[in-house]
Amino acid sequence: MSEPRTITVELGERSYPIVIGSGLLGGDFDLGAYLAGGDCLVVTNDTIAPLYLDTLEANLFGKSIETLTLPDGEAFKTLETMSGVLDKLVSSGANRDTTLVALGGGVIGDITGFAAACYMRGVAFIQVPTTLLAQVDSSVGGKTGVNHALGKNLIGAFHQPRVVLIDTRTLDTLPDRELSAGLAEVIKAGAIADAEFFEWLEDNIGALVARDPEALAHAVQRSCEIKAEVVSEDEREAGRRAILNFGHTFGHAIEHCQGYGEWLHGEAVAAGMVMAAGLSGIDQADIDRLQALLKAANLPVAPPAVGSQAMLDAMGMDKKVLDKQLRFVVLDKLGHATVTSDYDRSVLDAVLEAADG
């Protein structure tokens, strides 16, 4: 295996490292050194457990390990499931020094992090993301939470992990569709903050889809760096951090209207980015470049036929609505995003028409 790369998310006393490498799981990386005490609860799902649970335990040598295996899927990202994690902690006598370890994708990370935030008003937490989406997105920034029947991620907490361990070899077992969904957030990182990285992605999208290890490692690293930079400046999303939601206002509305679990989150965000780019008033040539890159990543570039009015209604429940005035993340140009409530309503309506099928 090559030498792991380490990025530090700078958040004062809550700073933490992201360690990226191939073969870290089951290797000699001492994850146990990051535990708050002598014991931990590993939370995973029934897809990931048979693949990586045993190898992870090698990284926790000498520690007392409890495990909880949840059913796989966004449908289980609920307060009830989180409550089950708390039950497991209580029944195993976990104290304030325990550490929760999330082994899986974004759903596992979000549920586990939220449980860690709430158990005894906050215990330690480690992320071991095994999907590309979780590696580049949900493992960075400390957002945790669960869905409400009426809205996504409405319940949660900000709770930073002590370390994030990214073994890019776990992507070998990721289904094609989920790899593409992760690439949506990689492309987003370039679109909102780094035109040079966006160009690199245009040049290397074929290698990424073909799972070239070096290309994937660079994409993960640069995406994490961009998100880490933005989060460091604005941990609680008072301002600039909101640009990370590029494509998400439309994307969440798509997921809400379809019912969670139809499209993957990254797929909804891909279509949402095209809609947000349409609202941005940038050159059509730049919108075309974004669409071409998303298509090359095997991602949708238009919403499903859920209806424009249904999407508008869904956006009324979005977290970025302040005083009932819709705000959107738009692009000034490829590589630079901003948040605005100053947009042309007729352009918004035109963009939403794509959802009328």
Add this chain to the structure above:
Amino acid sequence: MSEPRTITVELGERSYPIVIGSGLLGGDFDLGAYLAGGDCLVVTNDTIAPLYLDTLEANLFGKSIETLTLPDGEAFKTLETMSGVLDKLVSSGANRDTTLVALGGGVIGDITGFAAACYMRGVAFIQVPTTLLAQVDSSVGGKTGVNHALGKNLIGAFHQPRVVLIDTRTLDTLPDRELSAGLAEVIKAGAIADAEFFEWLEDNIGALVARDPEALAHAVQRSCEIKAEVVSEDEREAGRRAILNFGHTFGHAIEHCQGYGEWLHGEAVAAGMVMAAGLSGIDQADIDRLQALLKAANLPVAPPAVGSQAMLDAMGMDKKVLDKQLRFVVLDKLGHATVTSDYDRSVLDAVLEAADG
């Protein structure tokens, strides 16, 4: 009404005022000025709503007010009840600028504060405590949460209010037993941090039990000041804040063994303080003074007959257990507390014998 007194809890950017006065509810105090935006959800219970909900609304003049009335009682301090508060927020379309207002005792404050901590990963929160216990204890310090079937306050968050509004006139409708339970925490404040205040309480306990307004106002103010000083030094309970748990390790064990709802929290803490004082190795004369003051406040000074082994088992689940080593808050002398794991096991056993009936 006399001029309100204001204490500031110093927590940097999370600092907030506690405003204490008689007749503040329904008076000209502009609580609406403390809202994050134009709307709020007032959470209260079916005992308090008929007494004070209308008068509170006068303090929120011009704001959009939703209300949620919960059943009264510690038995409802659960994740399920908190989830119902979140449901109400979602169904009323509350956004990030909404403010939760807790009108009631400690249970209402803890549930409402936790819901505010979790809704959209944190919205604004105001406390209007209507019991003496909540006024002097649970409204100060930002601890929020709910009980688990297997342990008290195991699920929660630290979430500071924007303001705490204490109208001492609400104590006029408080049952005698609850007034006494509140006095347990007042006495605790003196015992752990202020010998002079403890003496003042010995001199004025008759006036307090008789609900003399001036005596109550001073007791609330000084108790809040003491707690605010301790919390300011140690918001996340890494160290000194733990002294506020004097009597609580034993008290929680009493509540756990009895089943929540038998004794009031303050009653369990009163008996717990006598037990903790017994473990402290201070002069018997000081233990006698503590017992005499608690008795004068109509509080129990010994645990119910739940069994010493049952209490020990219950304490194994207490949040203050680190690496399975029991730690206790003890008194160096009346007016000064410390946390220790260095105590004589035979003395602990002797103290626990009181629970064998």
